[in-house]
Amino acid sequence: MGPVVRTVLGDIPASELGVCDAHDHLFLRSPRLPGQELDDPEAAGAELRAFRALGGQAVVQWTPRGMGRRRAALAALASATGVHVVAATGLHQAVHYAREYLERDRDRLAELFVRDLTEGPVRAGLVKVAGGFHGLDAHARHVMAAAAQAHHATGAAVAVHLELGTGAMDVLDLLCGELDVPPGRVVLGHLNRFPDLRVHLRAAEEGAFLAFDGPSRTHHATDWRLFDALTALAEAGHADRILLGGDTTTAAARSSADGPGMPYLLRRLRPALVAELGESFAQGVFVTNPARAFAYPRP
Template sequence: MTETGRTDGAGSGPVIRTVLGDVPVATLGRLDYHEHLFQSSPLLPGDELDDERASLREAVTLHASGIDAMIDATPVGLGRDTAAVARIAATTGLAVVASTGMHRSAHYPADHPQRSLSADDKATLFVQELTLGMLADDADAQRFRDGGVPEGLPTATTPAGAPVRAGLVKTGIDYWAIDAVDRSTLEAAAEAHRVTGAPVMVHLEFCSAAHEVLDLLAAGGVPADRVVLAHADRDPDAGLHLSLAGRGAFLGYDGMGRSRTRSDAELLDLTLRVVQGGGTNRILLGNDVARRSRYLAYGGMPGLGYFGERYLPRLRALIGDAAVGTLLEANPALFLPWSH
């Protein structure tokens, strides 16, 4: 497999691939590393994000709270609307990095065609979305089965008519389990990384099997410093986190505003302990609100603005402006550029 269609639209030097094109690292600003503007999953019935106007209003709130950029972490087959994401980015001024990839297998019903894709077919799909353009309709992903690479699948376009391309590969595993479907997705993500140099996000359940995921990806040619472990904070074990950071992996902290399972105070304390232990340059921050019932614009709460308006001031008071700047700006500038 060879990379095709990669252009450096921002000139020489490291760039980050957003839905509106490649941008210089220095222009990214403060990043929310994990959000969803559109999403639909059988694991979240009634919590679909499927209204462009509402998602736009929520994105405006995020931007107004002091966030300049975000990763839209919805991969293939879970209700993405890639053209709408590009329209929202153009309207709000948010720099949005979109995701190709495939979530943990539990999000796809037993008869879902994506479950039958081979690792090679997934890799072909992921590379296409990274380099040529993201599918306009996720249902077209099923046409990558049986070794066939169909010609002429429609891809999403920006308001200016350019292809919408992904900037990251999203994968996932279950709680202390990597089944055959998820293993093939990780293998495909590794192949897509080898071809493009794109970074990789892995959804973890309570930070379980984190070292095992890094081992599997490393065997496929993905260095740990090209990986962010999403929801690492769901296991508030600073020792575990520092061991992962010591390998070079990025730690995704995105559990704020979830007092039913863990209070913000616990997340703040975890962050402080990891920062004091030397892990400041390995943490990425996000909100991962992800549900209709949690978006103000859909009638829920607390909304995307919670991150910048209510959580970050407490974090700044605890670890200082400089450290928060590292988490929001310097670390994304290390993680997001393609490595080749």
């Protein structure tokens, strides 16, 4: 059997993942976003159906442990809509949790991550971690060490929230240099928020996947610098490292609330990519690359 992607309804051949939103949220809750929770299954289902109507076939939800990820609801939505959904384990930055949630040693955290990835009727398919602003604090290092253990036990990819897009090389130095996670099993998120092409090229040269997410998000260089970044990577031979996602984190950002939402990726961004960089580039970004980035190797 070849590589598989672990969805909330079970493993599927990676080749069947299809057109993928590589970083988004159907459910999300945090004290940092009071009153903006994503907790409505009907609204989440509407977003998935709107995405599917435009040709979308898969969504990777990066919501980790303790932030309202609702795995059973994800499975119900995947079954009802026919969209493949990949769930996450892991932990976000410490500010998203009560103190008692964080008081676990590295081995215990790794055990919890592995359990999420391997046990139960609804299993996670990746480990989500988070860096800090232009560096890594003690919590980030602690969680990334546990995530590396979980990766080595399961083969799961490690997806990284980069705070405002910064700290990519610090993350790779730790995960890949010290903790021996292969760069091709690391997905760096939010790079669009820090549009330093030198950093993007270095991370791609290391072999990591680069996720550009949150199109049309205000106050970030998401749209007007996006094509500069994608073109530079493609011209340097790194088109095979690029992923795109919506990163919808509030109810107001959903398409049903007149935000860009998941459909924007296929309604506006994909046609623009085809016009600017060609059909094969868009096919790689939306289909081929996610299938590789989130796959589990199998003999």
